[in-house]
Amino acid sequence: IIQFDIYKMNNRTNKNFLTTLLSLVVVVLILSAAAIVRDGRIFGFNLRDGGATEHDRHGVQASSAALTAKNDTLTVMPDGAIVVNTRLLAKDVQGYGGQVPLRIHIDKGGVVDSIEAEPNAESPDFFNHASSLFGKWQGKTVDEAMAEEVDAVTGATFSSRAIIANMKRGLAYAKRYAELDKESKADYFASDAAGSADGLGAYASAMGWTLGGFVALLVAMLGAIVPLFVNNRRWHYVQLALNVVVLGLWTGTFLSYTLLMRLFSGGINIATFGTLAAPFVMVWVAMLYPLIGRPGHYCANMCPFGSAQELAGKLTRRKLRLSPRLNRALNMFRNVLWGVLMVLMLTSTWTAWMDYELFTAFLFTSASTWVIVLAVLFLVLSVWVPRPYCRFVCPTGSLFRS
Incomplete structure (x- = not known):
């Protein structure tokens, strides 16, 4: 009986690993296809002939003056x-x-x-x-x-x-x-x-390495490694605060579709490694940690907006209870929203939505007003509803749950 139980446990573990690995393959394929469709490049390799077009996303047109x-x-x-x-x-x-x-x-x-x-x-x-x-x-x-x-x-x-x-x-x-x-x-x-x-x-x-880049990399490494070995509530709150202050407000370092497309389209080279070191650690954690039985590690321990919502939730113990029916409806909304956004991205119908994920509210000097307003509303809501954006909206989180 003991041997049979061990066999079932190992079999279940193997199935979970294969399912997680398949999900990772799906994520890579989705992002690779989107990078090729939008930019004609994958990891820095240009797949299109003829070079750049005459018009970019901002409507800039090359000069047509006569040349000598x-x-x-x-x-x-x-x-x-x-x-x-x-x-x-x-x-x-x-x-x-x-x-x-x-x-x-x-x-x-x-x-x-x-x-x-x-x-x-x-x-x-x-x-x-x-x-x-x-x-x-x-x-x-x-x-x-x-x-x-x-x-x-x-x-x-x-x-x-x-x-x-x-x-x-x-x-x-x-x-x-x-x-x-x-x-x-x-x-x-x-x-x-x-x-x-x-x-x-x-x-x-040399320009890629800055003080902010070094500190962001340090905070990202702490969030990636420490929770694997330390289960301490006080330290967890310190990490959440560091995520908000350093990764969010100071350096604007977070996972988003814009960043993922940047990495899959342009790749990383020596000139950009310093700038992208912390984001690369985040991508590594989000994509590979599920393979070692740590799904959601990035969302729980590194994401600055998720951290801000969790900290806001500590302001009161009184929480709103969502009925099972409402909970199911909100989860369905998240899945439908993600599916629609993936179709828009993969068909290059409307990719501008990537620029308006609520993470960009941390870049408040250039973020759009309505993004900042929505981010604030979700933060206020998170006082009574645990991590509402993470649970019921976040397209980036949905990608890594696919």
């Missing part, structure tokens, strides 16, 4: 002005959604006249917030613009860092071109633009 000479990176206009395209110069620089190439217009006097965004997959609200940095360089000579110390914009850190790195690369390329004689400039057009940018990558490689 051009290569893939530098264009000389009839009046002697030049336009530098950073797509090849900064191909290793990633924002939140992927590359953030720019077109830098420099007049014949060497002054930065204007800056345009090339096609990119950044969240519109955050990118528009980050593009306020353009004014830091406009109206300055190339040398003055290169000497300008520009800090990342709070609430759009990923996008603004990518913009800064692209400007550094583009301005350095323009300066190098301006210092050449006429014959050398002709050779410059025949050269490989990416190769001509050798030595300009140090900034992008």
Whole structure:
């Protein structure tokens, strides 16, 4: 009898593992398909021919002015002005959604006249917030613009860092071109633009690591490891507070479809590893911990919005009791909502919904007003209903339960 019970237990364990593994495969396939459909890329490999389109999500259109000479990176206009395209110069620089190439217009006097965004997959609200940095360089000579110390914009850190790195690369390329004689400039057009940018990558490689990035990685590691060995209520509350303050309010580090699409579409390289180290730990935990019998570990111990809801629930012991019928209806709503959103994402019908998950409320300087309002309402509701957003809405949580 004992041997039979052990056999049944092992058989049940094996079935649970296989079911969890199948769920992981489904998650990977969903995200891979979405990255290919939306961006034509998977882990940094471009699967589409013909390169970028002329129009990006923000309606930016490439210049149609007559050109006297051009290569893939530098264009000389009839009046002697030049336009530098950073797509090849900064191909290793990633924002939140992927590359953030720019077109830098420099007049014949060497002054930065204007800056345009090339096609990119950044969240519109955050990118528009980050593009306020353009004014830091406009109206300055190339040398003055290169000497300008520009800090990342709070609430759009990923996008603004990518913009800064692209400007550094583009301005350095323009300066190098301006210092050449006429014959050398002709050779410059025949050269490989990416190769001509050798030595300009140090900034992008170093820019990923910041104080906030280090602290976020530390907090993410604590949330990933400590609960495996320590079952202490006080420490759990400390971890929840760290998640809210560090991962949420300070660094805006959390799992979302936008981040997952960024990772599956663009992958991780040396230049972006520092920026994406903490999110990568979160993805690792969310996707692989269920295989070792820890489903929901990320949601319970690392998610900043889930942590904020749990902390709010500690304000009172009086809770609203949901009837079984209402509970079933809310769970069905969550499943239907997730299914609809997956169809929209996989058919590329409307992918903008990814930019409005309630996690983005932590990036309050650039989050939309209604997202902030909804986040506050769910936090207030969580005082009486345990983690209502996590249990009945969260599309990201639904993905990892699929």
